[in-house]
Amino acid sequence: MENARELFQIMTRRFGLLNKNCCSVGGCDISPVQSHILYEVDRQHHPSMQQVADILGADITTFSRQVQSLVRMNLIQKTMDPSDRRVFTLSLTTEGKYVATTIDQQMQAYLDEVFSYMSEEEHQMVLKSIRLMNEAMSKSGNCCRPIKG
Amino acid sequence: MENARELFQIMTRRFGLLNKNCCSVGGCDISPVQSHILYEVDRQHHPSMQQVADILGADITTFSRQVQSLVRMNLIQKTMDPSDRRVFTLSLTTEGKYVATTIDQQMQAYLDEVFSYMSEEEHQMVLKSIRLMNEAMSKSGNCCRPIKG
DNA sequence: TAAATTATTTGCATATTGCAACTATTGTAC
DNA sequence: GTACAATAGTTGCAATATGCAAATAATTTA
Secondary structure: OOOHHHHHHHHHHHHHHHHHHHOEEOOEEOOHHHHHHHHHHHHOOOOEHHHHHHHHOOOHHHHHHHHHHHHHOOOEEEEEOOOOOOOEEEEEOHHHHHHHHHHHHHHHHHHHHHHOOOOHHHHHHHHHHHHHHHHHHHHOOOOOOOOOO | OOOHHHHHHHHHHHHHHHHHHHOEEOOEEOOHHHHHHHHHHHHOOOOEHHHHHHHOOOOHHHHHHHHHHHHHOOOEEEEEOOOOOOOEEEEEOHHHHHHHHHHHHHHHHHHHHHHOOOOHHHHHHHHHHHHHHHHHHHHOOOOOOOOOO
16 A cells, blocks of 8 residues: 555545445435435535536536436425526435435444544544545645535 | 544545546546556456456446456456466556556646645645555445445 | 356346437526 | 527436346366
């Protein structure tokens, strides 16, 4: 494990696998893409489709269809914005909120287990480092663009 | 940005976008999946299909087809293992090696830019932290197994 | 030698993707 | 106000990607 790219490649792959295996809640399976959408809709305050698609770096047409399936699964609601009727605002249904929360808890539990293999100081250092990385990446114009912290 | 899951979610998403936008080398576009395969074949010493598929957490049938397309693109070679003729051993062609190296350099350059937004001590702390995380994740049995579930 | 196991490939049905073209609404120029 | 550009979102469509079940082929085990 030498260079930075190697370290990040391995870590993000592992986290990706975690995301992939993690998420079946009460019978229904959630794909990583869907999980990211639920996560981001939960985080934002009634974001528009376009906003979430941009944040996730997804093509709006693909995103539109993903949202359609989440609506069919009764996890997400689309509400027309009265002040601009082109815009649809996204929010979680009660069931969607439950699913998002459950996924979050599972992920958190997994991460807690990982942290159990290090000291408390190391744990804090890791969190601080990731915070630093997120800040730095958000400053970078060259890469990692379509995102905010 | 509160909890660990949030931090990791954002960071891995950013890194994923980086991976996604990064990689067209000399005309041919490399998908993130293909990039991961090239990366891993480069790292290992003549791994078998099964080995790489396991490491990447990919279904062997999907993986088999991905490899087929990389062979068609002349980036990867499949060699039958004479000691066990069921096994195919993977290696990069000269062109594949070039592509993998170029991607690696691009990613490294992006990361260097990101690191330029922090002090040298912070930079070192981040690398140390990721190293720690990778170690801890590899110890965890519950999650992040480079094996599918 | 027969049966079980392992590595890899194909069939098939489904899901995901992105570009181009479309509708509907809003903003701007004159 | 009308004409025209810009924006938000949806479909058509064709290319890919996915994963399960089943097949093939080689190896190991009983």
